Amino acid sequence: MQADFNEHLTPLPRIAQKHRTGSLIFKVFVVSALAAMSLTAIAQTTSPVGTGVGATSLMQYDKADRTEKILEAASKEGTLTLYTAFRPQDLPLILGPFEAKYGIKVKAWRSGSNNVTQRVVREAAGKKPEVDVIMMPASEMEAVYREKLLQPVSSPMMKDLIPSAIASHKHWSTVFMNVTVHSYNTQLIKKEDLPKTYYDLLDPKWKGKLGVESKAEEWFSKVVSVMGEPKGTQFFRELVAKNGMSARLGASLLHNLVIAGEVPLALTVYIDLPEKDKRAGKPVDWFALDPVVAQGFNMAIAQKAQHPAAALLFYDYMLSPDTQKLLASLHYYPASTKVANPYTQMKIEVIDPVVTMDTFAKWTKSFDDIVIKNSSSK
Secondary structure, eight states: OEEESOOOOOOOOHHHHTSOTTSHHHHHHHHHHHHHHTHHHHHHTTSOSOSSSSTTGGGGOOSTTHHHHHHHHHHHHOEEEEEEOSOTTTHHHHHHHHHHHHOOEEEEEEOOHHHHHHHHHHHHHTTOOOOSEEEEEHHHHHHHHHTTOEEOOOOGGGGGBOGGGBOTTOSOEEEEEEEEEEEEETTTSOGGGSOSSGGGGGSGGGTTOEEEETTOHHHHHHHHHHHOHHHHHHHHHHHHHHHOOEEESOHHHHHHHHHHTSSSEEEEEETHHHHHHHHTTOSEEEEOOSSEEEEEEEEEEETTOSSHHHHHHHHHHHHSHHHHHHHHHTTOEESBTTSOOTTTTOOEEEOOHHHHHHTHHHHHHHHHHHTGGGSEEO
């Protein structure tokens, strides 16, 4: 497997640079600004490649010989390019079996979801698309979808996915759910002392012990909305004023600071992180308060994919029961109903990426004003 984790990206337009890096408002400005640079170029990428039952036409092919046709075409292509924000330590564990089984080489470029979004749009605007498959969180995928840079896909694996995992337009599918939970250092906090509700966090004993990821606008918006907006915003104002909040850039960093004891209790980490390290014997565990917020980690095939058949083969592979079982073994929340879900005891509240995109300005400002500006940020 080839991997390029340090690709240099050209400077962003000034319209994007003035916004806080990592926020959803920043992501949307990046997409809109770059798309405006070359509307004609992007429009050219929306035309299908080939006719008949060619590689691109296979995206909607549903005959009995579908698998054979995909394999034949993919073998001729021999490779595919993946842009993803997938966890770097787990990426080889997912790509290795695919390469071994099909003999298709995967050129993987892994970076943060902002960078993935930027690179996809830049390539389209420059008429030099390289990406075949994109995997990243739902909100960023929605931004790319709105720029008409994805193509619809029909896969027999879709029928086995949870309802929220398929868009009606079929331009993306959810591979797994990024479930936001709360982690704590087990040497600093006893399990019996954990809060039972969000409002328990107002207890003075949590003063100076709480951390949050500084890009958690989507989590914030869902929690506030479920509480009821006036009540929810007042809760967070009171929480930050009374007990403080340490804002850290990156869920993985925040998680590692919990293990180190620098942040005794983190409100926003993805469930696989503490579950992995708990099983590895590190001083960390997790719990979940209602509402348990989740967002799809989605997959799509680029409209101008250079290796469409290999991309489709990979698409099926990621949604297959075997790969979904592998994801579950790595402590992710699988999207398939055909595998044992290790987190079935949880009722999750799924973030709607369409709503997120339509209300990004409101919630980014609210999160900044209430939490970030009044937190100790690093």
